[in-house]
Amino acid sequence: MAVLTIPDKQQTIGEAEKIAAYLSQIGITYEQWESSMPLADSATPAEILAAYAPQLDALKQKGGYITADVIDITPQMANLEAMLDKFRDEHWHDEDEVRFILSGQGVFHIHPKTGPVIAVTVEAGDLLLVPTGTHHWFDLCADRQIRAIRLFQDPAGWTPIYTQSGIEQKYKSPRTVTTPTAVGSALYRFFTYALCRFG
Numbered sequence: 001m002a003v004l005t006i007p008d009k010q011q012t013i014g015e016a017e018k019i020a021a022y023l024s025q026i027g028i029t030y031e032q033w034e035s036s037m038p039l040a041d042s043a044t045p046a047e048i049l050a051a052y053a054p055q056l057d058a059l060k061q062k063g064g065y066i067t068a069d070v071i072d073i074t075p076q077m078a079n080l081e082a083m084l085d086k087f088r089d090e091h092w093h094d095e096d097e098v099r100f101i102l103s104g105q106g107v108f109h110i111h112p113k114t115g116p117v118i119a120v121t122v123e124a125g126d127l128l129l130v131p132t133g134t135h136h137w138f139d140l141c142a143d144r145q146i147r148a149i150r151l152f153q154d155p156a157g158w159t160p161i162y163t164q165s166g167i168e169q170k171y172k173s174p175r176t177v178t179t180p181t182a183v184g185s186a187l188y189r190f191f192t193y194a195l196c197r198f199g
């Protein structure tokens with residue numbers, strides 16, 4: 001289940017209903033989904049999409065998503081860090097970013113128009129819908145793996161558009177900070193260690 005952290009307030013929310021309520025206030029959808037049938041670890045993308053078809057079909061209809069796929073990121077992937085670098089700086093997209101996590105973990109930082117930056121650590125069973133235009137950034141946890149269903153209105157719209165605000169530097173996790181000069185870095189380390197269970 002997801003964990004929502006508000007680093008500037010040193011606050012953590014761990015209950016699904018409260019996470020959904022908090023995120024709803026800033027326009028983000030959070031849900032927990034269960035597979036409609038047993039899925040083996042070796043399940044193919046087609047089997048995975050079939051197992052979650054009831055939820056996917058409902059969301060497609062609601063959000064105008066036309067395609068869904070399964071992305072599988074592993075530590076062995078070539079150019080993994082270069083790929084992750086694209087998403088580690090604050091950006092937004094021309095379309096919604098919709099992810100349902102099948103396994104592994106990741107951390108979405110969301111920078112709402114009003115209110116503090118939040119970090120949402122997602123894992124198996126979590127659906128996060130980040131609407132178009134929302135400022136955010138993403139990173140994997142230390143285990144460097146995640147498997148997720150993605151939904152698209154138009155895959156071409158998913159190119160990151162960078163804000164170049166630099167705000168993400170304040171919220172870098174300890175493992176990605178090479179020169180920890182940020183004010184309060186010791187305190188922040190305490191909270192970012194809690195973001196990823198294996199981090």
Ligand SMILES: [Fe+2]
Pocket residue numbers: 087091092093097136137138160
């Ligand atoms: Fe993104």
